[in-house]
Amino acid sequence: MSLDIGAGELLAVVGENGAGKSSLMNVLYGLYHPDSGEVSVDGRSVRLKSPGDAIALGIGMVHQHFMLVPTLTVAENVVLGREPTRRGLFDWERAVREVAATCERFGFVLDPRARVDTLTVGSQQKVEIVKALHRGAQVLILDEPTAVLTPQEADELARVMRGLVAQGRTVVLISHKLKEVLGVADRIAVMRRGRLVAEVRPSETSATALAALMVGESQRAVTGHAAASGEKLPSDALMEAVGLPVRGDDGRPAPGGGEKPGDVLLEATGLQARGDNGCPALRGVDLAVREGEIVGIAGVDGNGQRELAEVLTGLRPLTAGRGTLLGGALTGLTPAQARARGVGHVPEDRLRRAVVKALSVEENIALGRHTGPPFARGLWIDFAGRRERAQTLLASYDVRPPEPTLPLQALSGGNQQKVVVARELDARPRLLVVVQPTRGLDIGAVAQVHARLREARAQGTGVVLVSLDLEEVLALADRVYVLFEGRVTGQFTRAEYDEREMGRRMLGAEQAHG
Amino acid sequence: MGERTRQALPSVLSVLLSLVVCWQLIALTRDTDGTAVATAAYLEMLWGGIGDWPRFIEGAAVTVLTRPLGEAAMKAALLTLTGLSVAVAFKVGLFNIGAQGQMLLGALAAAVVGAHVTLPGVLHIPAALLGAAVAGAAWAGIAGALKLYRGVHEVISTIMLNWVAVRLVDNWLVVGPLRGVAEAGASISGTAEIHPTSQLPRLLGDSSRLNLGFILAVVAAVTVWAWLARTRSGFETRAVGLGDEAARAAGIPVARRAGFAMALAGALAGLAGAVLVLGTEGRYPGTLGAPYGFDGIAIALIGNNHPLGVGAAALFFGVLRAGGTRMQLLDVHKSFPELIQGLALLFVAGRLIWLAALRRRSTPTVATAAPPAPAAQVPHA
Amino acid sequence: MTLRLQVLALTALLCACSKQKEETPPSGASAPASAQQEAKKPLPVGLVIDVGGRGDHSFNDAALRGLELWAAGKRYEGGKYVDATPDDVRKSLPGHLASIASTLQPLPIQPVVLQSKAQEDYVPNLQLLVDRGSQLTIGNGYLLANAVRSSAQENPQARFLLIDSQVLDAQGKTLRLPNVRTVLFKEHEGSFLVGALAGLVTKTNKVGFVGGIEVPLIQRFEVGYRAGVKTTKPEAAQALMSVYTGSFNDMAAGKQVAQDLIAKGADVIFHAAGSDGIGVIQAVKEARAAGKSVYAIGVDSDQSHVAPEAILTSMLKHTDLVVYQAAKDLVDGKFTATEQVLGLKENGVAMAEVRVDFPGKAEALQKVEALRQRVVSGQLQVPSVPADLATFQAAAP
Structure with a gap:
């Protein structure tokens, strides 16, 4: 695939997890090395062999999982790795001044003296952005930044991103929330299965059209599976998952079931x-x-x-x-x-x-329920019962790979979550x-x-x-x-x-x- | 099977590498015939551990086999028990540096029960073993309680308790109130000699010091393995060690599991002391200098903290160390077996650093970084 | 296939090795040779030293000196034995043994020394020496008493020498074994002499004693020392300060208690505390550097070389002579399983040469020598247990 990112542009990259957006961005950030092909910055071919190179080239990244030291202050986190020193010692006051200046310049409201573990997730994300900007990032890559934010915070983030673009910085936004992408991006790149399937402008498309581009074959796969296992999977689930109202004549979500109040x-x-x-x-x-x-x-x-x-x-x-x-x-x-x-x-x-x-996938499926059948017989682990139940659940929840003996950490985040949900719901x-x-x-x-x-x-x-x-x-x-x-x-x-x-x-x- | 091999491989390679390094070191310390001496020394060590087969084939008595094997087995038994002690604590996420102190307490308890309690044979040995296990568990329990109720890091407390144990046992009890009494004028090092009823029976009679302690260690390793791998509480213990928050959320009594594992660790180390006292020494010696408790840390790590791996590592180093003393016959220093063990530990522990360094090396460095620019291009990936 | 070849090669190598060994001195148990029959071949004599190891400047080195230098005529250098010159032997002899120098002839023996890493190594090490044809196997130190007992019982055909202890049975009673010679020392007699000298040297009338672990053996040092001080300076005997460190391998502890004694005014300190005693000597050396007039008295070997200025003298235990004598008896075919108790008379203990100068040195040495002769002649019985100390009276020389 090939992708150009222009200066002073807000490019959104959308696609399912596993579509390759994160891999692509990790290549840009120097975490992964491309098997073939090359990265050019300002028309010059470069080799990014580590995040250090990327940072030197002005590429900053805000990860989905924050890379902050919780017990340090905002200022300390921001300057970490390039601390200002005075007579060989860390100059804390200067760090605070510098970070405060950066915050002001880009319009962030942050207390540089606050400890990171006292901040909200939204604020921690801002610390990440400030950290990247403080290191002179010209290109800022944001990986799923709004997943944890309130509508207000998301709106503020959108303003921040627009502000950065107005100051000539480039922002790459990775998201699967089509509504916000449509509202903020200059250009949208849609990826599916490691390929760039479309590049569109927000004005030329709609959320429904984007979702269709994004999901492509996987929609059939999901609904197909549901049909096969005889479960009723609302066909609207996909739309809803990407943040679109279901059956939204008036923009209001349709009422779900379960309106019969019980005990x-x-x-x-x-x-x-x-x-x-x-x-x-x-x-x-x-x-x-x-x-x-x-x-x-x-x-x-x-x-x-x-x-x-x-x-x-x-x-x-x-x-x-x-x-x-x-x-x-x-x-x-x-x-x-x-x-x-x-x-x-x-x-x-x-x-x-x-x-x-x-621990292995099956052991995790047993965790918390390991004291009784089918996971244990008396004081002993029931290996056969556990294996059988694990295999049933892995198949029913479409966990991939459906391999009960793999260590859980070998699964992707989504599949790990499926294991958790499967376990908890299986306990009825x-x-x-x-x-x-x-x-x-x-x-x-x-x-x-x-x-x-x-x-x-x-x-x-x-x-x-x-x-x-x-x-x-x-x-x-x-x-x-x-x-x-x-x-x-x-x-x-x-x-x-x-x-x-x-x-x-x-x-x-x-x-x-x- | 493949997975197990993969897990054992680093330890095996580290041990092999350390053997090669030490071989080289021995050779280098010689002016002449370095390699020949080193090879001969290794063979002495081998025959000292697995039995002197060449002599046996030449017609020597069977004791040239049984004696070395017995010595190797006894060292292996001690290393297995202390290695298990460290490994069990490790499984629940605690680092038990205190196996040495727990072993001292266990040895003393075994010596006291063995010498000052009169019981018939069938009861005396279990009583002495139980006493040692309880003493070791109690000693480890102090560190466990400090951890659970006061948040004192177990590394600190177990290290300090080692010294407390040395002072308490070696420097006071054994030379003071519990010192063995002899005829006027005669000096005894250590406590009174244990009754014959509490001596661990020798499995091969007079032809070897191999005794019940070895069986005990093997049973302990298999039991600990079965407990960890096959039982509910073993599973809970592992879960606590690998993710205590998740274990708590799953309703596992984290503190109880940690406390039990620490106590079990202490009991195992205490049993090591008992095997030493009841099996070969017959009393608590003047000082229990041999640092089997500390060796346990190395054995546990080389054995990958797997009970059976610990057993295998202990067996190997038991052979090496029982035979190592024979290298002195060739004027090679007595400490090479420890050096081999130490290097193997170093290689096992350094494996990650090692791998990281190799990975970094394999990524060639690229020269200059272009000035910051707002445009990036990714063609054709 | 390749593997099998290697195994074969290995076996061949082994056979070669073991054959070679057959030809070299420590002949195997498989070929037990009577000493007299093969007079040409040196007799293997094994020595197991305790966990203190080689190079302790004290007890173990004394035994090694007796076996390697005096009996075998060899020096141990860089992991190998080289032939020693008569000069080496002469230099290693203290002054009071000069008379016997001519009798110290190298014997046709081959020393085999095993150091022990831990208490439980004693038995296998003794057994290994026996298995390798050691004609006499020496256990150096009372820590080996149990190990020698069990080895001697399991190998009735082998001969043993146990230094510094009797063989004791499980109840702590003396046990006589037909193949073990035991040697005890009258430490109290040697300590008596250094105590007498301390009493003559002290100016503050305060002297100190630092013991290791408080066992009867170490108490004999203290009792003899007290008796000596009482003889030459009764008022100092009253105020004698005695401390036990509770260990033999804790230099810091020895230093600490010695500093305490010095602060309390002691100006002569006798130690019988193994490595702890090195700390005592250090403390004395430092006090001297700070301008105090203090002396230490060493033990077992002549420790003068540790701190030449600070060591008044040393109480010697001649394990070297004991080892030599046993080896000589073996070669002469006269080795017997006796229980020896060696005092001043037998040159088992002695006071080392006084190498420092102090006022009235010649007179003091004369007095000590007079006392020595009275002990040797049997006129004077030095007490060995605290109970006898109160009634002990000796006329001042």
Whole structure:
């Protein structure tokens, strides 16, 4: 394939995960070396053998997973590797001044003295961008930057990107959210299976047309699989996964199923808990979840959603408040009790919380359920039972490669997530707590995860869906709580959905009634 | 099978490489006949470990086979137990540097139970072994408790507890309250001699010091392997070691698993001490100088922290070290077996650095970087 | 195919090797040769030294000197034996042994020395020497007592020499084995002399003793030393400061306690503490550098060379002579399994030459010599256990 990127241009590269966008960008950033072909900068052929070369050439990259040292300050992270020194020692004050100057020049609001682990994901992303700019990046590559942002933050990011382009910088945006790509890019390159299949201008195309270009054959593959396994996969899932409204006559998502309210699974009042840093993270949350509904928790990252999910799964102790969860108290809940009562958990930080990457796929499928059949017989592991169940699940969830003995880390992120979802749903939970279930997944995987969540709802599972992606919440949830600074600042039923209003609540605007 | 071979290969290659390096070193320290001496020294070492087959073939008594084999097996037993101790702790994500101290405590407990408790034979040996295991576990438990309740890093606490153990046992208990008594004027190093009922029975009678301790070590290795690989709690232990947060989220009692693994590590090291005391020494000697506890770290790493790998590595180095003493007959220094072991560890540990260096070397460097420019082109990939 | 060839080659090599070995001195157990029958071939004599190893300037080196230099007439240099000159032998002899120099003739023996890495190496090392045809196998130090017992019981045909300990049974009772000669020393007698000298030299009337591990063996040093000080300076005996470090391999501990003794006013310190004692000597050396007049008294070998200015004298244990005598008895066919206890009279212990100068040196040495003669002649019984110390009275010389 061949791709030109012009100076002062905002180019969007869209395509499924695995389409080759990331590989392409890693070639530009010097992480991968092309088997053949060449990279030219300013008409001169160059060989990028390391990110260092790329940085020297003015190419900066903001990865999907941030490359920041959490315990260092913003300024320290930005200057890391090229620290200003005075008499051989690190000159902290100068670093702060320099970073503050860079922030001001490009219009970022960041405190250079703040520790990175105290920042929201949105702010951390800005630190990444500032880091690249501080190193003199002329070309900035952003990999899926809006996946974790609120609509407001995403809008701000769009403004930042336009501002950079206006200052003559080049921005390459990798995304699969077609709506925002259409709104911000000068030019859109569509990739599929390692090839450039189209280059279009936003004015000449539509989201539907782009999606069709992007998905191409894989749409048939996904729907084909669903048909084969006899499951009802909403054909709209793909559209929805790329951030498009389904059956959107009036731009409003169609109501999902599961409108039959069942028993109350969870009822909690005044929940309070501390965050990792010891500060109050939940400051009095009232919550109820019934059988057969998906309850969305929306909010800007770092407003207590994660802590709420951890409280519900027994990972974090309550400091105040009470609740009833599946017939037992919420106070003093341990992860083992939560599991025993029927709580499933798809955590946000997959590699830390959900799976053990060095264990095999089948061992990970057993994790948390390893004490009983079919995974164990008495005190002993039931190898045959485990293998059989793993193979069934891998096939049913289309995990590739369907190899139960591979170490989990050999799978791609999307397939790892499928393993987690498969495991949790296979346990037939009565309440399922999912956090950011589709972050970093490709379209096919996103569609499948969404379909599975709907399927669980249809079978009576109550689902608590925490997502920073408001569109995902709106697409799936029957009711939505908006969290801001550990409090519920808004409650919406499907009929009341209003993206702008929710955005305001996410930023702290109060609601008259609950 | 292929996977296992791949995992064992770095250790095997490292050991081979260290053998070659030491061979070369021995040869270099000689003015004349360097290579011949080095080869002869290696053969002495081999015969000292697996039995002096050439002499046997020439008609020497069978003891020229059984004695060296017994010595090798005993060293292998000790290395297996301390290696397992380190490996088990490692499996749960803890680095047990304290096997030495745990071994000391275990040895002392075995010596005390062996000498000061009177029991019939069928009970005496299990009691002494149990005492050693409990003492070692308790000693490791201190480090475990400090880790779990106070957040003290186990490397620090186990290292310090080693010294506490040396001071407590070697420098006080064994020379003070527990010193063996002899006739007036006679000096005994160490504690009182154990009763015959608590001596580990010798498997080949008088022709070798090979005793029940070797069987014990083999059983321990297989049991630990089966536990880790085949049982629920072993699985939980591995999960905790590889990802404690995920394990916690999965409802696994992380602290209990870590505590148990640390205690088991201590018990294994304690058993090593017991095998030494009940098997060959007959008492806690004046000082337990042999650093089998520290060797355990090397054995565990060379054995890839796999219980059976640990057993294999221990067997190999047991042979080497039992035979190594014979190299002195050719005036080669007694410490070469340790050097071989040390180098092998270095090569195993340095493998990643090694690979990284090779990879970097294989990517040729390119000269000048063009000035920053806002346009990049990727034609034809 | 290739592999098999290599195996064959290896086997051939092995046979060659072992044949070669048959021809060289340490003949195998497979060909047990009576000493007298093959008088031309040197007799292998094995020595297992304890974990202290070669080069400890003390106990092990003394045994090695007796075996290698005096008995075999060899020097150990760079991992090899070379023939020693008579001059080498003469230089290694302390002054009081000059009279026997002529009797130290090289014997037709071949030394085989094994160092031990750990306690549990003693038995296999002794066994290896026996298997390799060692006609006399020496265990140097009481740490080897158990190992010598079990080896001697398992190899009744082999001869052993155990230095510094009796053979003890499981209950700690003396056990006589028909093939083991044991040698004990009257450390108290030698310590008595250095104590007497210390009493004559001290100006502060405070002297110190640093012991290693508090076992009867080391207590004998202290008791003899106390008796000596009591003889020449009773008031110093009252104030004698005695400390045990609890180890034989912790130089820092020895240094620390010695510094403490010096701070409390001791100006002569006798050590019987192995490597800890090297720390004692260091502390004394440093105190001297700081202007204090302090002396240390060495032990086992003449330790004067460690710090020539600071060492008043040393209490010698002649393990070298013991080893030589045993080797000579072996060659002469007179080796017997006796229990020897060697004191001043038998040249088992001695006070080393005093190489430093101090006021009244000649007179002091005279007095010590007078005491020595009284001990040798049996007029004076030096106590060896603390209980006898209170009743001990000796007229000042």
